[in-house]
Amino acid sequence: MLMKMRLMGLLFAVLFYTGVDAQQKRSLTHDDYDGWESLSAERITKNGKWVGYMISPQDGDARLEILPYTDPNQKTIIHRAQGWSFSPDDAFAVGKIVPQKDSVRMLKLKKAKKDDMPKDSLFILNLSAGKIEKMANVKSFDIPSEEGSWIAIHFEKEKPVKKDEADSTAKAEKPKKTDGTKLQVRSLDGSKSYEFERVKSYGFSGDGKFLQYVLAEEDTLDNAAIYLLNLNSGESMAVHEGNTEYSRVSFSPKSTYLAFISTNDSSKAEKPYYQLYLTPTEALALEELVNKDSEGILDNGRLSSDAGIRFTEDERRLFFGVAEDYVDYAYKSDTTILDEERVSLDIWGWQDAEIQPMQLRNKSREERRAYTATMDLASKKITQLEDREVNNIILENKIERDFALVWTDAPYRRNYSWDVQIGRDVYLIDFTSGQKTLVEKSLPGYPSLSPEGNYVTWYASNDSTWMAYDIAQKNKINLTQGLDVDFYEELHDSPSLPGSYGTAGWLAKDEAILINDRYDIWKIDPKNPSQAINITQGMGRANAIEFRRLSLDREERSIDPKATLYLTAFNEVNKQSGLYQTSINAKSAPKEILMTDHRYYGFNKAKNSDEITVRRSTYQENPDLHLGDLTLKNLRKVSNLNPQQANVKWGSVELVSYLANDGVPLQGLLFKPENFDANKKYPMMVYFYERNSNGLHNYRSPAPSASTINIPYFVSNDYLVFVPDIKYDLGLPGPSAYNCIIPGVQSIVARGFVDADNMAIQGQSWGGYQVAYLITQTNMFKAAGAGAPVVNMTSAYGGIRWGTGMSRMFQYEQTQSRIGGTLWEKPIYYLENSPLFFMDRVKTPVLIMHNDEDGAVPWYQGIEMFMALKRLNQPAWLLQYNGEDHNLRQRKNRKDLSVRLSQFFDHYLKGAPAPLWMTEGLPAVEKGKTLKYELED
Incomplete structure (x- = not known):
């Protein structure tokens, strides 16, 4: 009996303290966002030993956490780290x-000079020894991308040192005028080191040899x-000197060659001319390959410094950019005209291919356009691949063929203001001859080459x-004709042509393509599309599970047909994934490894x-990093x-189902x-933007709003x-919005x-x-909140999306x-779908936000x-953030x-006192002096 009483007392204590803890939980505040x-x-390292x-x-200040894969408790934490990586x-x-960050802020408050602001440092962590080495005053650093154990450290300029530190009246030594600073190149273990002064730029070869x-x-x-610098021998050799600029320096894939662009024209010259140079790396023998007089480049063309240099994987060919030569406009160069x-x-x-706002948005890009x-490095023959008519070449990450795809949409570009699905004429272009072979006129979408x-x-x-x-037979093949399934987006519901679900890669030797x-x-x-095989055996459609191939090799060219095929899975009905x-x-149906009420994403496999590593989340569970293997056990x-x-x-969050007014099932x-207490009555916020139910297991961080309500904040505050x-x-x-949103709301109210x-x-x-439409119905x-609302489709139709310069017609x-x-x-249709023409029906107080540099919706819509x-x-407030875009960019x-x-919503839905900005407004004479957050008495 005594034991039972003790157990009951213990149980009561546990329940009591649990209840106290629950009561002690607080609601989110706006002060929580920053942290x-x-x-x-x-x-993850290539050997899988470190994460x-x-x-x-x-x-605030970030931190880097590094740990052994087998012992996650042995973390090394590096505060304020940035731009980090593992060595090859x-x-x-x-x-x-x-x-x-706080120190920088304090110095800014004190109006400190730029040179007096603290500079970045560098850390080098020896993983096995756990030893951290740090260096101060670092501008940048680099390590090889593929092999080697080297680091190059570029330091900031050093402050001038006074001649006599003891004499405060002594003048500081006048610094020499140069953009260069000290570069230290050393092995990561510190056993070898080289230093060079007045370095402006630098870079390793991928294999870490140079x-x-x-x-x-x-x-x-x-x-x-x-x-x-030869990193094996330590010998540093002058490749070229005396010119005013060296740029676009590139190593060939196997580090056989070094190429760069250079000019001897003055840095102030408006029309500098460039040359392209090449040298072998093992034994320098510099050769000028291209200049303004080279045969084969674009007529009236010149070498461009705005385009990089690339090589084929076999290093037999390189690619560069050619710009149109400078035009000397008489009006522009007339020095007798004042600027005013x-x-x-x-x-x-009307005849222009692009309207003026698009041309102005693209002006700087067009001025730097390179063709x-x-x-061919053996024959030195130049072939111009792009020109003014056909100027979009598709060069893959690794160039392994002697031809490429090139396309133009010039014949159709004029229609782009109202037809964003214009076609493009696609060609194959031969690198040797420059000959173009037509693949398709007005091809929709974007083409790609198979791996082989x-x-x-x-x-x-x-x-x-x-x-x-x-390509060999020069004939087109319909890959999906006759298959009893749709390959277009089945939920597509706009007047445009539906897109696809994409492809999942090619099998080795181009034997087959995987299409979703x-x-x-x-x-x-x-070669035999009629014999297409559903490798998931229809299991996805039968169970409403979306299968997608998981690619774990970032360097993969094609799929090994003998390898295990891993598939991410998402159930459209219950939102499970795995x-x-x-x-x-x-030969058999896909086998489940794991399916749970989570979202899994960010799979990352060690190369060898x-x-x-994988991220996993729910609404309640942060998307933390998890370690494991592909069994996910x-x-x-x-x-x-x-x-x-x-x-x-x-x-918490739950998935709900209901019927639209036309009987269509929705979620x-x-x-x-x-x-949550089902016996209580709660105020309710309703937010919407097309379809969101697939995000059931997304974690939503408390964060200041760029435009919409922050769901965790409102839920935490009992909405x-x-x-x-x-x-x-x-x-x-x-x-359509009314027919879907209103019955959904009514189903929850019920x-x-x-x-x-x-x-x-x-x-x-x-x-x-x-929102604007619903409150007219x-x-x-x-209460209602409408951010950047289009209320007048007749005036918005003729407007401009200033972010892109495009007409809004499309x-x-x-x-x-x-x-x-x-x-x-x-x-x-334009009139009846425009809320403006029915504003006299509105009885709902509205908070509008529309900013004066909105690049997507003309901000006069909010004004209307x-x-x-x-x-x-009718009660309405318009928030106009000066210099802000469609969604707010500035954290303040x-x-x-x-x-x-x-x-606003607390006042109308909870009866809280109204803030002064709602009752008194914010007169222009008070702008910048007060925020009027104070609540009325």
Whole structure:
């Protein structure tokens, strides 16, 4: 009896303290954002023995954590690390250490000079010994990309030293004028070291055998020069000296050659001419390959310094850029005209391929445009591959063939303002002769070459099929014709042509291509496409599981048909995800490795072993890094993001199903507060933007808002948040939103725990449009937030997306706005889907955000909405962040918006006092002097 009483007492104590702990949890505040952490830059050594990753707060100092794969408890933590990597020999980790953010901030407050600001440092961690070496005043560093155990450290300029430190009146020695500083090149273990002064730029060969470095000019005494350091012998040799500039320095893939571009023209010259040089690395024998007079380059062309130099893998050929020669415009060079007398205007011509805003956005790129040419290093013959008509060549990461794809959309470019799915004329171009062979006129989509160069493939969106072009036979092949499955995006619901689900790679020797449908993967032999094999055996479609091949080799060219095929899996119904395995021969159905109520992503496998890293998350579980192998058994969590979350009321999310007004089944996400009580009534926020339910297991960080409500913040502060999916009928974007969102909201209200008198909606951009439309159709919401809303499709149709310079016509005719025709073809659709014309129905208080440098939606749309509501005497506020884009970029503004969103909705849905910015406004004379966050008494 006594034992039973003790057990009951113990149980009571546990329950009591558990209850106390639960009660002690607090709601998120806006002050929590800065310290909320995320993980990035995860890496694993090639031998699989070491793992590292960065953990960064949203605002503050990051840290690097490095640990042995077999003993995650033995972490080395390097604070304020940045730009880190493992060395190619898996023996070291290197990276920068940046100054403490608070220290930099304090110095900025004190108006410290740039030279007095703290500089970056460098760390070198010996992994096996656990020893860290640090160096101060570092500008940059580099290590070889493939092999070797070397590091090059480029230091900042040293401060001038006074001649007599004891004499405070002594003048500092005048520094020499040069862009160069000290470069130290050393083995990572410190056993070898070389130093060079006034270095301007540098770089290793991939195999770590050589390092090139360029010396800057110093006053007028020492000329610029380029040198080559042999890391095996330690010998540094002058490659060339005396010119004013050396750039685009490149090693060939096997380090046989060093190539660079140089000029002896003055650095102030408006029209410098360049030369391309090449030398073997083992025995310098410099040769000038290309100059402005070289035969074979573009007519009236010159060597461009804006394009890099590349080699074929066999090092028999190199590629470079040619620019059009300078044009001496008489008006531009007329020195008798004052700047104030020069005319500045834009002329919009109906015949132009691109409208003026697009031309202006692309102006600097076009001024630097270079047309690719190639040289055979044996014959020194130059072949111009791109020209003014056909100027888009596709050179792969490793150039292994003697031809490439090249294309142009010039014949169709004029239509791009309203047709973003214009075709392109695609050719094969021979590197030796420059001869072009037509593959397809007005080809839709983007073509690619098979690994062995036997086929060109593309997705033909105009008839929703995958096509191949047999290069040897010069004939087209319909790869998917006759298969009883669709290869276009089945949920596509805009007036544009649907896209595809992509491909999963080629088998070795181009024997077959793997093509995805919505759920399954097909193996298709271009020589016999009618015998296509569903290698997932229809299991994906039968179970609504999306299978996608997991590629674990970043250098993979083609798929080994004998290797195990790993498949990521996502269940569209219950949102589980995981991993399966199967084989290319499809003799058996895919075998489940793991399927759980998580999101798995970021698989990363060691190059030479079976160890992997992977991220895993739910709404409640941070996306921490886990270690394991491809069985995914006994995954070990090694990072520990945001331990403070345990003290915060977080809440949960559930998947809900409901029917749209037309009877179509839909899904949505319902986020519930911590310790949810179905017998209580909660205010509810409704947020939407097309389809979101597949993100059930996404972790959502508390963060200041760029434009939309932060769901964890509102849930933590005892709001329900509902996120419904939306499917659209063409020509009816507004009614479609109503038909999907309203029944979804009603289905949640019917559960009995929603305070139906205190609900609000909020959305941004397309979501902002839908908010504006809904409040003209229903008064069921107590308040609304609309960010960057299009309210007048008739005026927006003729506007410009200033971020790209494109006309907005395409958006209404083909994409998201879904009208499906021009303003003059479908004027009624434009009017009836425009909330502005029905603003007199609005009875809902609205908070609008629309910024004056919005590059996507003309900000006068927000003004039109605000002025209509002001004229109708309806409560409305317009937040216009100066110099800000479609979504807020500056953190200070994001924090401000977060405060105002919460104050606005708390006032209307919770009865909280209104802030002064809502009741008094913020007069222009008070701008920048106060924020008016204070609440009314």
